[in-house]
Amino acid sequence: MKQDTGYKTRQKEKLLDYLINNSGRHTNVQEISAFLMSEGTPVGTATIYRQLDRLVDSGVVRRYNFDGKTGACYQYIGNSGRCHEHFHLKCTSCGQLIHLDCGRLSDISRHIAEHHGFFIDPSKTVFYGICPECRNSENKQP
């Protein structure tokens, strides 16, 4: 969780802009690279990785790894002290990733910390199961 004390560069700014403008969802290196390219301000892949590492380190960006099969995902979460616990649900049938921000889940983290002494890391935890859509189609065609 170190501060970024480095220089201010065009690449760094553009990258952070993109992440902030997409705070609501996950993105990945490929998307970032393609977007910056399309904007006419291409940034080398190595630089993207290096800056992302740095941002993850400083805590303003989170890195997710959903299945180890595809590359990592990143999401801007800022440094608002109110680190709201947000979890993910992944459908094992269609692969859809659902973003769940629900107070009940924070309760669980707290419960497990207080009663079981275990500190959950929401950025690494994914709930696997069946999403509503797949559940419905299963019922229709058993």
Next chain:
Amino acid sequence: MKQDTGYKTRQKEKLLDYLINNSGRHTNVQEISAFLMSEGTPVGTATIYRQLDRLVDSGVVRRYNFDGKTGACYQYIGNSGRCHEHFHLKCTSCGQLIHLDCGRLSDISRHIAEHHGFFIDPSKTVFYGICPECRNSENKQP
């Protein structure tokens, strides 16, 4: 969750032996490969991956991915039906797997099913975080 109806081979046996003898911790393809090599019964990497996929599929082995930086980890959990009912906590620091049977967690499954329409599969879901022991040693030596 399919059964392994295939042939019995030396490679398959050796791999499963290793996993069972290391049930208490997670391991990875590199370790497995090195061990089998050192035992004088080398097994090709592709075969290890193929067999692991199969074991994961049949439910006796779990695959873990916590950071996207390193490869996947695997751990034998057997096929005692019991593990499919409760949740698991995995310490990303020491690798310990904690079996957690807590009513609060069932509540969560129910809540997510009722309010979000998503049906969690506890046998595939793992909470990642830091266990009490590692938490303590972290605090002692910052």
Next chain:
DNA sequence: TTGCGTGCAAAGGTTTTGCATGGCA
């Protein structure tokens, strides 16, 4: 004999690294 399992090597994709150059302070 049949066809699954294996090994090898090659391919695939993601991420890291070395090194010379560019650009902030």
Next chain:
DNA sequence: TGCCATGCAAAACCTTTGCACGCAA
């Protein structure tokens, strides 16, 4: 000017795939 940041290409990694051969049943 002194360093950090960047870009490129190469390398490092993990995992999958194609194919011929071996081996269990």
